[in-house]
Amino acid sequence: MELGQNLTSGNVLLTCEKRSTRLSAVKIDHALCSNEANSSEHTSYSKNIASDFQCSSDSLNSGVSAIVCSSEGGICSDVLRQNMAKSSDEPAVKRKKVDNKMENQADLEKVAEIQKKWELPLWKFRRGRLCVTDITSQSWCEQQLLYTYTLPTIPVENKAMVKGSSLHLARELEVHDIVPVKVTSREDSWAIKLLNIMDAINGLSFDRLCIREMPIFGDPFEMGVFMVGIIDELKYNESGELQLLEFKSRSSSKTLPGKAQKLNHALQVMLYKQMFDELVSGKLSREMILGHVNLDEGKVLGSAVLDHMQKTGIHFDKFGELLDAALLQFQFSSLPHVDSLEIEYCFQGDCLSFATDKVQFDSDWLRKKLDHSFLFWRGVREAEGVDIEDAWKCQNCDFVDICEWRKKKQQECMEKNQISINKL
């Protein structure tokens, strides 16, 4: 493959070379998320304390009037300002001692606050951002999702999963080539995401009827939780409407999945639509992205990423410059919102599509669903397992033998039965 030619034609999807062992974009996104999440909790915790702490110390050193803190630092700076005002007419030496004491106090408060934040599931398990698949797994069984994060498990890829991935990959290769790019930093990885989104938006705006495996991210409904995902397909249908499509493969027969699984698929595509519509409406801001993902806007991108950018006519060095260009493109894109949502089912046996399901977008339902999900991620409520009527899900669950939720529900059932018997 001649790299330059493909890049010029625009029909390529860049992937991070160090993570390119898993080829489909869906897998890459999972790999990215899990790589980030798998990094030692202690290390990431220390790093974040270090970076937040740096902000606090720098701000303190630069003088009270110049304090610029993140939302976590708001309390510290207010306390500091009040205390500084109180001490303004005391002798200089005494004031210095008080200042030092307050700095220590403010720093301690800051550390305690960060520690508290890192105890929340959103930070402890996902470093402050979620994948769309976290929400769908959670919707299937939240307790199961929690076990996958807290208990040692060996990820197993069965035959059906491998086949599903290769079908995805085959579809992806129908519309573009995959070009691995060596990345050396998190900013590089995010630059690749941005370049792929920019290319997809460009393609749909001008010369392509269909794009596949488009990365997407954002803070749906501005609820304060940053999410990332991969849209399987966006295309214009015969009526010229923009259609978002999710591709699912069935391994055993040409049958549609049950109600619970369909609901999960619907949740997934609705979430993608919400994020896409917000993106092309220009609702994403650099503060939101940098704040949620903790990236360095001044970071010079790696040479491999810069090479690729230059070949496509993008001449920026720093991550922040590329981010600004991407945000401008999103803001001024002429793309419409997604008009319709569809799930396409394909049978793994003959690799042919056999059914499509239309999904009606329901903004209120989606918002409520996210509201409930985020209560868990923010540590407001405990994880919940499945309801009694969905107990069939437990039959295929790896944690069925140790599941506390299931034991609790069984106990409740036994007690209810006993009460009914006693009444007879």
Ligand code: SF4
């Ligand atoms: S056994 Fe049932 S309730 Fe428990 S984690 Fe598995 S699916 Fe959820």
